[in-house]
Amino acid sequence: EGKIMTFPLEIPCEQHRFILGKKGAGLKEIFDKTNVVVRIPNQEENSPTIQVIGETTRIGEAITMIYKMANALTAVQINAPHWMHSVVKGERSANVDIIKKSHPDVRIFFRDDHIALEGPPEEVELVRSQVQAVIDDLRNNNTTYLELEIDPQYYKQLIGKNQIRLTEIQEQTGCDIRFPFVDESRFVKLMGTKESVDKARQLLLERVQKLKTK
CATH class of the missing domain: 3.30.1370.10 (K Homology domain, type 1)
Incomplete structure (x- = not known):
């Protein structure tokens, strides 16, 4: 022995x-x-x-x-404030689904102030560069983020049939507006340049005021 x-x-x-x-x-x-x-x-x-x-x-x-x-396996962290997570995830987490399909061995976690990736080094690096590009884009464009409190009872009228009113506001202001999928949330997310966010905020609040007085 x-x-x-x-x-x-x-x-x-x-x-x-x-x-x-x-x-x-x-x-x-x-x-x-x-x-x-x-x-x-x-x-x-x-x-x-x-x-x-x-x-x-x-x-x-x-x-x-x-x-x-x-x-x-390797684990990396990407610094990203919480509000950027929804952009990285995409509408109904569509972007995350794409990442999972193309890189099934990479796990992605959204933490408070960062995004964590875990998996085989080469694949993690590919996903990291994709995620980092989105974050850099938001930073370089000086993206402003705002959560606007609106009573969920007005969501339907503000969004309009086939999102026609929402699209109209977005085109008018250049601001990305996201209503929560569940009516329990009272916060509408606004994202864009400071000017576009301010415009959208004003427009939405004006419309809510009109709906209240109806």
Whole structure:
């Protein structure tokens, strides 16, 4: 029997879960193939050091597997304030659906002030560049974002049949106007240049006022 040794391995903390695998499947796979035990520090420890314990003759094989697992997936964060998320997602999350279809191995998470991507490095990079382009576009165009509180009872009249009134306001102001799909929300999202957002806000409030006095 070979000598048992413990080998410390430095792997960035954010890659630990890729080695761990779903319900510890990664660790089990390493053990099944090499008889080597891999100890991953818990999140509270926040330590990059993984302990690899096993026969000296098998440690090398286990380490190769660990590096392969750690680098098979990558996680990136893209800074983006919350209001940009709806633009990245697209109407009824259409853009996200397209990303999921073309890059099924990439997972996308919308957090408070950023968008997180996870998956195979090459694919993550492709998705990252797509998402970043949308965000850069919003930043470069000095996009203004506003949530306007409007009573949902007026949505129908403001939008009009086949969205005719909504389209009219959008064309008149150059502002992107998004009404919530569920009537529970009282906030209409306005996006565009500061001037177009101001115009749309004024126009919508005027129309609401008219509807109130009817």
